[in-house]
Amino acid sequence: MKTLKKAGALFLTAAMAAGMVSVPAAAEEAKGEVYYLNFKPEQAEQWDALAKLYTEQTGIQVDVLTAASGTYESTLKVEMAKDKVPTLFQVNGPVGLATWKDYCYDLKDSELYSHLKSDDFALTGADGEVYGIAYVIETYGIIYNKALLADYCALDDAVIADASEIVNFETLKAVADDIQARKDELGVEGAFTSAGMDSSSDWRFKTHLANLPIYYEYMTEGYDSTPAIKGTFLDNYKAIWDLYISDATVEPTMIASATGEDANADFALGMAVFYQNGTWAYNDIAGNEVADEDLGYLPIYIGAEGEENQGLCTGSENYWCVNAKAPEENIQATLDFLNWVVTSDEGRTCLSKDMGFVTPFDTFTEEFQAANPLVDAANEYIEAGKTSVAWCFTTMPSETWKNNVGSALLEYAQGTGDWDAVVTAFVDGWATEYEQANGAAEEETEAE
Amino acid sequence: MNRKSMKKYGPVFLLPTMIAFAIGFLIPFVLGVYLSFCEFTTVTDAKFVGLKNYLRFWKDPSDVFLHSLAYTTAFTIVSTILINVIGFAVALALTKKIRGTNLFRTVFFMPNLIGGLILGYIWQLLLNGVLAYFSRTLKYNEIYGFAGLVILLCWQQIGYMMIIYIAGIQNIPGELIEAAKIDGASSSQMLRFVTLPMVMPSITICTFLTITNSFKLFDQNLALTEGAPSRMSEMLALNIYNTFYGRTGWEGVGQAKAVIFFIMVALIALIQNRLTRSKEVQQ
Known part of the structure; x- marks a missing residue:
């Protein structure tokens, strides 16, 4: 204000x-x-x-x-x-x-x-x-509601006793599954906000979430861009996507029309515990039911090796x-x-x-630092010595590639397509789109 | 004013209109055709590449032009038939002497006054609200999108076509109807042999309007489904738009598609016009 x-x-x-x-x-x-x-x-x-x-x-x-x-x-x-x-x-x-x-x-x-x-x-x-x-x-990750998660930890037989125990995909999934199963007890509608695939929200998954399998592949292979992606970590991508769509406030068949505003409302009104988004979302969250001090930030764990040390995605x-x-x-x-x-x-x-x-x-300098609790939370990860995940998605070959991956993700979620289509769009699509984009560039240089 | 001075000053009076026509239509059209043979980022730095743009998209796996063509054709057939049949039926009903015809005519015509984008969003809310009971949305698959678009376009256009049909029906000479009645024509015979042939000019206009409108549909498509899922509910106009604006380096291809699109619309309209015109009777 x-x-x-x-x-x-x-x-x-x-x-x-x-x-x-x-x-x-x-x-x-x-x-x-x-x-x-x-x-x-x-x-x-x-x-x-x-x-x-x-x-x-x-x-x-x-x-x-x-x-x-x-x-x-x-x-x-x-x-x-x-x-x-x-x-x-x-x-x-x-x-x-x-x-x-x-x-x-x-x-x-x-x-x-x-x-x-x-x-x-x-x-x-x-x-x-x-x-x-x-x-x-900017930094993105899984924003969570500290108060709601603390409520959950206080329940009998909660999987964890404190939010700090979530350091890998396994725990995250266990917690999310349990919250989803006991959502009435907690007074929420789902563990995650709706994974909306409307164009106002689909970039969170076709671009930002897709960054993680790409990042881990780049890390293992040791390159910083590639004409052909192998898709080594696509099983992890599937795992986290499955989690997002099954432990959510809406059914997977409904996400085609779910918007970014829907997801934001789910979180800002305290109806969901987890919300994948970035520092820019603070202005939209602030001033609603979630207090600033209740905003926590988790890295997006996808079950890759050594992810206990993974930080947020910054770029x-x-x-x-x-x-x-x-x-x-x-x-x-x-x-x-x-x-x-x-x-x-x-x-x-x-x-x-x-x-x-x-x-x-x-x-x-010091006096010109951003006033944003999500930024503060992001800085804590860096101070704790966690490795930030780079924004490898800027090397995605084209918008068309993103759209095709997004479409395949949606069809898979709805049950109208299968995961193979996502793999095809991801791996084969990368090669064809890269060739499209760079083939054209080469011709241009020739002409010049 | 005599004929001579008409000839002399005619062009002067035509000039403003011709300038407007050139700026608003001729120049953009010629430029558009030229750009379809070019590669460019902005329209001012085009580079001539020949026919490349016309050949590039047919085999591209991410391009759904042919699907869009089939989808649009199916949509055009379904919506043209529905709009005209229902529009004509409503017109028939509202030319009978019943109370409140004027009110009904106004009400049926009203949807046509609302812009396509707004209509698209409103119908998206309405239809999604209904589909939510079955855990589905309009973007679930292209069939839902198709049905949604048909409902939307019918709702919007039936009233407009109705007005044209009403005008046509009211133009039928009273003596003709009277003569038919005296000859003992049943109401179905009246419809088949009197009304339909006499409103043929209206049918020509209405089918022309609905075919071209459906074929060129853009706003409603964009607002209602955005082409989702997987661009399967993407109609031709939206496909062209997405090619031009959505794909880096493909601006010229979008332009080429637009030229092909123009030729198709023109051909269809000409053929349709010839077909229905031949059935018109002289009054």
């Missing part, structure tokens, strides 16, 4: 101030303009406020357009074809970069890049070019790219704006407090 008020106040002040100074600002020439196509609808208002503030301080026009959820690529395609192109846009990782590489300005000499803590957070080219810079580090799929095809002065204006965002007090406060982002920049 406090942040909301603050943001509101900031917004109003900015709006008022912007109204006063807009005339002299427009009079100056050749200053360049910034046009940001924002990916995250959750933070649309905060970006607008920040843009106004910057315009007020410097006289540089900053426009922010936020694409509606799930329409970023199509909006970007449309905007890029206009006269006034976005000067700042986002890609979601190496695969997204492949599409927009020709549009990415090399950020190697930018001040923004100099503040980046590690190259792990940059998208780099073969010759050391820096095409994209991550601006938010980024939000990379800033500066449009190389924009006019020179606009590129410069954009670079200045980005630098201001990560170095000024206003920018840092907005990103860390109002938006609740964990950023990979060294300018975000």
Whole structure:
């Protein structure tokens, strides 16, 4: 509530101030303009406020357009074809970069890049070019309701006595199965929230959950991307998916239309104990029945060897790219704006407090840490020496691959398809989609 | 104004409309056809690749164009028959002298005033609410989606077609009906030999509208099923949209499909028009 008020106040002040100074600002020439196509609808208002503030301080026009959820690529395609192109846009990782590489300005000499803590957070080219810079580090895992889990532990013959005993898939499954069996006793509707396969929620499984078998395969094989996945850990994928769909608030035949909001409501209203999602979900959970101090975080255990030491899944799929095809002065204006965002007090406060982002920049010192209990919980895992799971899903060959895996998962859950279809979509689909994407890329280079 | 000055100034008055027509239709159409032979990320940086886009999708395992074609065809047949038969039946009923015909006509026509997306979401809620009793949802398999789409489109279009049929029925000359009655025609004979031939122009229009509308259906499909599950309830228009926007590097393929789609719709409409037109009678 406090942040909301603050943001509101900031917004109003900015709006008022912007109204006063807009005339002299427009009079100056050749200053360049910034046009940001924002990916995250959750933070649309905060970006607008920040843009106004910057315009007020410097006289540089900053426009922010936020694409509606799930329409970023199509909006970007449309905007890029206009006269006034976005000067700042986002890609979601190496695969997204492949599409927009020709549009990415090399950020190697930018001040923004100099503040980046590690190259792990940059998208780099073969010759050391820096095409994209991550601006938010996110973490996902299984969010759980501490109060409900404590209630469960207090029951007679509970499988565990304390949440800290859940350190592998076996225990997680035992606990979830038991909660599901005794849900009336606990006053919940299921152990897990609905595993919705509506497009507002299916990415939690076709992308985020699928990351785990990919991560473990990459670890065992020792590579960080592959043209052909083997699917060594797909049995584990099946095990966790079975758990999600059977120990849930709804029947598996109903998940086709279950939305992200449904799952969020299940958890936020205390009807489910476990909820697979990430740090970004905090804003949606907060202010409902689950108190902040009751938010706990578990790694997604899939039964791989050595998973007792596994942490949460941490990474980024939000990379800033500066449009190389924009006019020179606009590129410069954009670079200045980005630098201001990560170095000024206003920018840092907005990103860390109002938006609740964990950023990979060294300018975000002690007083600019995100106010988000899920982030705190994630940090505890790192402090405890657990190994974070990398976001290998950014190397998934294409959106089509994800969609096909998602469809197969859904059909398997409903009973209209079998698990073999998931394996086919996962393994064979990877090879064909990789060839599609990279075959096309090779032809392009030939033509050039 | 004489003929001469008409000839002279005619183009000037036509110009605004022609400009609008060119901007809104001709230029996008030509550009669209051109882009179907190109590879591109945004429409401004297209690169000519010849017929590649037209050949690429037939054998791709992730592309369901042929299934969409079959699904759309089946849907078009079912919904065209249902909408026209029911629409005509309602029109017949509402041209009889019963109380409240005006109210009924209005009520039946109303659904047509609601946009497709909104309708899709409302019907999704309604149908899912019913299906929930059987632990199913619309996206469970393509049969449910198919039935849902048919119900939705019938509900939306029957009223519209009804209005056209009512106009047609009311246009039948009274003396013709009277003569038929005096000759002792039964009500089924009246329908078969008087009403139907006389409303043939309306039937031409209504079948044309329903066939093309069903074939091009997009909003309702997107809102009701999104093509789920496994793109099995994806109709052609949605398939094209998903190819263009959903698949990196396949923008041109989506464009190529759209051109094929255009040719199909045009052909079907022409054939249908010829078939029903030939059955029309001169009044």
